[in-house]
Amino acid sequence: MKLRSIEGKGSLVCLLASALALAGSVFGAAPQDAAPRPFVSPIFGDHMVLQRGRANSIWGWSQPGDSVRVDIREASATATAGADGKWQALIQPPPAGGPYKVKITGRAQSLELQDVLVGDVWICAGQSNMQFGLAQARNGAEELKAAAELTDIRYYVVVQRSSYSRVDVPSGS
Structure with a gap:
């Protein structure tokens, strides 16, 4: 998964997710012909932002019964994959700032996310208004x-x- 970064100064940390509001449906029933699920949902990756000041949910899929551990700085959380393989860990992030590393470890897999920031997460949704690029705005350049x-x-x-039907694994970048 690739996240885009806008270079420069500023301390506002923001994550725009056009349809991340669908995250609540991530744990819905999967179709019978569903493709294999990723160890960690693709909405989590290098350069992501976690919401400051509250526990964050990180989820994915593993073998039923597997224990998964999520670590960020001194905080850790564990989860157990259910009968359908889904796991979800609730972890308290460190103070706003970063960059931090998030390590996610399961029985057969592990993943380390780099350059993770903690700050304010904004969810933006819409139709044509979300397609309007900054370059098209007045003084766009x-x-x-x-x-x-x-x-x-x-x-x-x-x-x-x-x-x-519900989408368990959204496509995006």
Whole structure:
């Protein structure tokens, strides 16, 4: 998974997730013909932002009964994969700032996420208003130059797709 970063100054940490509100449906019933699920949901990755000041949910899939541990700095949380293989750990993040590393360890797999920040997470959703690029705005070129200096702003865009059933693993970058 790739997250885009806007280079520059600034302390505001932001994660724009056009459809991350769908995260609540991540734990819905999976179709019978579902593809294998990833160890960690693809919305989590290098350069991500965790919400400051409250516990964050990190989830994925493993073999039923497997124990999964999530570590960030001094905090750790464990979860057990259910009969359907889904696991979810609730972890308290360190103070706002970073960068931090998040290590996720299971029986057969492990993953270390790099350059993770802790700050404010913003969820933005919509249709055509979310398709309107900054370059198309009044003074777009100047705004893009200014935005390039904001290195602590990160965003994740969920691919726009129609579905008649819940989507366990959203596509995005």
